[in-house]
Amino acid sequence: MPTALITGITGQDGLYLAELLLGKGYEVHGIVRGQNNPKRDLVAEVVPEVTLHTGDLTDLSSLMRAMSATQPDEVYNLGAVSFVAYSWDNARVTTDVTGNGVLNMLEAVRLFCGSDPTRTRFYQASSSEMFGKVQEVPQRETTLLWPRSPYGVAKVFGHYMTINYRESYGMHASSGILFNHESPRRGPEFVTRKVSMAVARIALGLQDRIVMGNLDAQRDWGFAGDYVEGMWRMLQQPAGDDYVLATGETHSIRELLDIAFSHVGIEDWSDRVGQDPRFMRPAEVDQLIGDASKARDRLGWRPTVGFDELVHMMVDHDLSVLRAAR
Incomplete structure (x- = not known):
């Protein structure tokens, strides 16, 4: 039984991803911030099979404890301060969580993997907001990034840090550049x-x-349930890479x-x-409009x-x- 660890499990993507992985026979763990986080009850209601651990993306030691406790085969870093409008009011908090939090999670995975850098596969939730003042229509993996919000800037930092860890340490690390995806959650x-x-x-x-x-x-709006399928498919590939997920509309x-x-x-x-x-x-x-042809061709992913x-x-x-x- 493979084991997965999800940050941001209380959000719409975390809940849909947990459901998907449980359906595939995974043992699923999630990290939540704060012992009395009110969203713990939501996770327990929607995906009661998930085991929750207390941790914080701004606290490397808590992430390392979660890695040690869960021994994951796959880590999905979905945690972030994700509301773009809020990022102008709290640029520092957004930077610490959405940007530096990625570095902390990557470092926790790297230290856990030790001499085998591909022992645990890592997914980073990048964002179409990184394209900002778009330089190409549609946007694809090679489009120049020009973020237009503190949130977008923080996501660019996390995106390039994921690439850097993949290229520097040989980690199986992938970034999903997801365009807007919505749901009742x-x-x-x-x-x-x-x-x-x-x-x-x-x-x-x-x-x-x-x-x-x-x-x-x-x-470019799609359904969150479709997009978490793409996340999982990225980590099933022989090597990490970057993929746009979008509808193209x-x-x-x-x-x-x-x-x-x-x-x-x-x-x-x-x-x-x-x-x-x-x-x-x-x-x-x-x-914003994405070109997901790479994900379609290599992952077999399509929005439904x-x-x-x-x-x-x-x-x-x-x-x-x-x-x-x-």
Whole structure:
């Protein structure tokens, strides 16, 4: 039975990945920050077979203890301060966790592996936000990185540090450059979930309007459950490498609103959506669209859930939660 260790297991990707690995017969362990982390209960509810360990990406000793306790064959580093807007308010915290945390995890894996650098395979959750002010459309593994947020800058550091450890120490280390991926498990602070929750509430008469930022920003959105399959496939390859995971389609926030409102029978949402400069980024990333041909050709990976289906899935979930709470 292979063993996997996941940081960031309380997030949407961590939960979907844990489910995937358990289904494949893995023994799965997760690292959570703080002994009384309120999200421990969520993990216990969704994936009760997972064993949790206390650790912190900013504390190398805690990561080394987790490595020693779990003896993992695979490590998936999904932990990060992942909300881009927050990164401008707390650039230092974002840098420490999302950037330096990768270095700490890589070092913990390297020290654990000792004389056999490929004993444990490592996955780093890189991000399409690294492309920022895009220099090529679509973006691929070789596209110049030009991040436009503290979060993006921190992800670039972790990305290149993963490459450096792979090339310097011979580690089996891969980076997944994942474009936006969503699900009903997405946090409510993210735009897709903000929209799905608000549309559900508006449909049920629980609120009147939603206030947004830039409605013209375009993203390449996929389903998180598909993307964790790509993570696993990367670590099954004979050597580590970098892979873009994306749908190759781009959609605007306006399209997201169109599909979500239409799904609940509201065709004209113009009087239900406002805009506020407070929700605008200081430096906007206008368009992201990925070229996942390398992942398709080498990993056999393809997204299975389309954009409309994804939005419907999220709205339906939030409708069911609200109805159950009545």
